[in-house]
Amino acid sequence: MKITIDVRGMDVLRTRLVAQQKQVRFATAKALTQTAWAINKEIQEEMKQVIAGGPTAYTLRAFKVTGATRDNLQSVVSLRTDAPDGGTVYAKALAHLFSGGRRDWKKLEGWLKGKGMMPAGMMIAPGPKAPLDSRGNFRRTQINEMLGILSSNIRNLKSFRKTGAGKQQKGIGFFICRPGDNSGLTAGIWRRIETGNSSVVEPWIMYISPTSYRRKFDLEAIAKRTVARVFQSNFETALTNALRTAR
Numbered sequence: 147m148k149i150t151i152d153v154r155g156m157d158v159l160r161t162r163l164v165a166q167q168k169q170v171r172f173a174t175a176k177a178l179t180q181t182a183w184a185i186n187k188e189i190q191e192e193m194k195q196v197i198a199g200g201p202t203a204y205t206l207r208a209f210k211v212t213g214a215t216r217d218n219l220q221s222v223v224s225l226r227t228d229a230p231d232g233g234t235v236y237a238k239a240l241a242h243l244f245s246g247g248r249r250d251w252k253k254l255e256g257w258l259k260g261k262g263m264m265p266a267g268m269m270i271a272p273g274p275k276a277p278l279d280s281r282g283n284f285r286r287t288q289i290n291e292m293l294g295i296l297s298s299n300i301r302n303l304k305s306f307r308k309t310g311a312g313k314q315q316k317g318i319g320f321f322i323c324r325p326g327d328n329s330g331l332t333a334g335i336w337r338r339i340e341t342g343n344s345s346v347v348e349p350w351i352m353y354i355s356p357t358s359y360r361r362k363f364d365l366e367a368i369a370k371r372t373v374a375r376v377f378q379s380n381f382e383t384a385l386t387n388a389l390r391t392a393r
Contacts (some may be wrong), residue, residue: 149366149368150222151182151369171355172388173385174384175216176382177377178210178219180376181380182213184375185373186223188368188371190206191366192368193205193363197362201245204283207236208226208240209223210224212224225244232340244365246361267356268325268353269350269355270353271352272352276339276349276350276351279291284358295318296322317339318338318339321336322335325353332349332352333351335347335385
């Protein structure tokens with residue numbers, strides 16, 4: 147998923163390229179690169195306006211810019227295919243925001259289904275008490291604790307720790323609610339916290355039916371709008387500077 151900006155069809159630039167090829171190609175490459183960065187910034191601004199609660203730092207870093215050169219008058223703004231340390235691949239996690247459709251399956255979903263803990267055909271969504279980091283991913287330490295308890299052959303296994311001002315010992319356990327059971331709780335994975343004779347439960351992971359996402363961002367429209375707004379001035383400034391410093 148990417149936006150490409152080049153000089154095809156720009157007749158004025160083609161004419162100038164003949165007369166002042168070296169300086170014009172340099173200026174064009176610089177203007178294309180500046181415009182690509184402007185598009186990237188515009189995408190980020192739309193994310194801030196559209197995404198409920200605001201985008202995470204992870205989401206704002208989703209696109210990368212490949213600049214143009216004198217030998218390749220083309221700049222590209224593309225959804226990144228790498229991942230931050232300990233995070234999910236950007237394209238895998240966010241592509242549905244720009245193209246619609248369903249998101250890819252998560253590794254955690256595959257693990258839960260493989261263990262028979264999650265119904266086939268369902269997906270997961272963070273519950274209200276899910277431990278999430280700044281990138282919107284489940285925190286690895288807490289999820290590993292959850293998986294260790296759930297996968298144990300010991301029934302009602304809990305971890306114990308002392309927390310709070312009085313350092314009171316609490317038992318931490320997890321249990322699964324499946325669709326249609328008689329617990330009265332939403333299907334998913336719940337955490338149980340036991341303190342003395344009291345117990346509370348927290349929704350960590352919810353099981354949901356696969357949903358199709360509506361495209362939230364029209365990248366082509368963002369690109370066209372930004373190119374029309376900034377490319378000409380970027381090019382004229384770059385060309386003026388190139389001609390002034392030409393040797």
